[in-house]
Amino acid sequence: MVKIMSYEDNFFDLYKTFQYQTVIYGAGVCAKRALLYLNMVTFICDRKANEINEINGISVVTPAMLETIKEKFFIVLCIKSSQIRKEIKNELKKLSIDALIFDYFDNIAFDIYIEKELINHEKRKLYYICLICEDEGWILRKFALKMKEQLDKQGYKCSIQNVADPLADINHHVIYASCNPVISYNETFMITHIDSFNKLEFIKHQVKKVLMAICMSRETMEKLASYGVPREKLCYINPAQDGVIEPKKYILGIMHRTYNDHRKNEDILIDICKALDADYFVFKIMGSGWDHIVNVLRTMGFEVEYYNEFNYDTYTELIPSLDYYLFWGFDEGSMGYLDALRAGVETIVTPQGFHLDLKDGITYACRTIADFKKVLLMLQDKRKKIVQSVENWTWKNYVDKHLEVWNYLLGIEDDIYKNQHMYEDGIFSVLRLNV
Incomplete structure (x- = not known):
């Protein structure tokens, strides 16, 4: 026997x-x-x-x-x-x-380490995704709707329900709180934040029954791993932004009239603007004689709020609304410079006249057209870098990263490296059991 x-x-x-x-x-x-x-x-x-x-x-x-x-x-x-x-x-x-x-490899006497295997590593084609979202409010429901929108566009079958669907290839809980399976129907869930002991213990318990817990950040993923949640059951996918909000433009103020002798050097504004991106700057100009230049700027795509006559009440409202006060003349100084400083507005002006007699008055000192271009391009690049920081945090990329993780969990690893070095979250944050 x-x-x-x-x-x-x-x-x-x-x-x-x-x-x-x-x-x-x-x-x-x-x-x-x-x-x-x-x-x-x-x-x-x-x-x-x-x-x-x-x-x-x-x-x-x-x-x-x-x-x-x-x-x-x-x-x-x-x-x-x-x-x-x-x-x-x-x-x-x-x-x-x-x-x-x-x-020998499965007996308590020998205590040999056994490699873990994905229970659902079964080469199952991913087609139907059920998103579980009980919340009818704004944020979580938005996640579900945005994910469904992208999945529909890519030809997947997707539904939003209150409970898991046994027929789905993947059941994804938009928030971990709704995930309480007795047995797992190929389930994953998102973790927003863990700020209490009970929530942590809940995650530890639930993660035993699901394929993967998906955090929103590397920090939370690493923190949960340090608290004892199995690292191979954790990954992170950064959230998305809608991509509909336009970048905030710098409001540049010019508060003087033009003169026939060009003592204010107003013509250089067109030259300066040729180097700038109209998506990042808007001008507010008060003073007569700017009509031609304003028309040229608008043709170049710049937004210009122009007042060709001086009005004191309007002027006192305009000054505090500026991000930077501009002045490139060399005729002792600009009185508007004083009002800008009083309003706490930073300045991009020539270092001359009484401009120099105010401590901490000049934010950026410029003597030449090249100087003004350099400063404004620096500001433009600074803001552009901020805008570009979330450029790839789109709902399409958010869903694509989920699809990569889900395909891995179902055993489909053919294209697992295709986006390597493009980002660090998603599949590249998974501690894969076998490589």
Whole structure:
């Protein structure tokens, strides 16, 4: 009779009690390593026994030869492949021997590390995604609606429901609180933030039953891992923005009239603006004589709020609304410069006249057209960099990253590296079990 022993059946405890003949099955590296700890081995069993004969002075026999030895056996399977061990167990059951079969890689006595495997790694095609969202409010419902919109565009079947759908390829909970499965229907959930012990313990409990918990940031993912949530069950995908809000434009103020002798050098404004992006600047101009220049600027795409006559009340409202006060003349100074400073407005002006007599008055000192271009381009690039920081945080990319993770969980890894070095979240934040 052949009996397959379980993980809890401690080999050493049973050997002390019965001391049956001990056989190692396998003649490879794993078996040789096991011999260091199993000094009671009588035989080594292997299908290729005729080619090996003996190892460390111990005879190697074929499985069939065990039938000729009228003894009770402890047989320890020392072969790394779980699939091959399974096949050998089935073969041994067919032999006419009296033996207890122990799995060297799955017995409490040996405490060998076993690689984990994805339970749902089954090469299942991803088509139907069910989004679970109980919230009817703004933020979470928005996540669900935006995800569905993108999934629909890409040809996936997607529904938003209050509970998981057993027929779905993936059930994704928009918030972890709605995920409380008895058994998992290929479920994942999003984690917003964990700010209490009970929430942490809830996550630890629920993550055992789902395929993956998806955080919104690297920080939260790493924090949860440090708190004991299994790292292989965590990843993060940064949230998305709608891409509909236009960049805030710098409001540049010019508060003086033009003169026939061009003492204010007003014509250089067109030259300066040729170097700028109209998406990042708007002008507020008060003073007569700017009509032609204003028309040219508008033709160039710049927004211009123009007042061709001075009005004190309007002026006192305009000054505090500015981001920067501009003045490039060299005629002692601009009175508007004083009002801008009084309003706390930063200045881009020439370092001359009474401009120099005010401590901390000049934010950016410019003497030439090149100086003004340099300062304004620096401001433009500064804001553009801020805008571009979320350029790729779109709902399409957000959903695409989920699809990569979901496909991995279902065993579809053909294109897993196609976006490597493009971003660090999504599939590239998954601690993959096998690489």
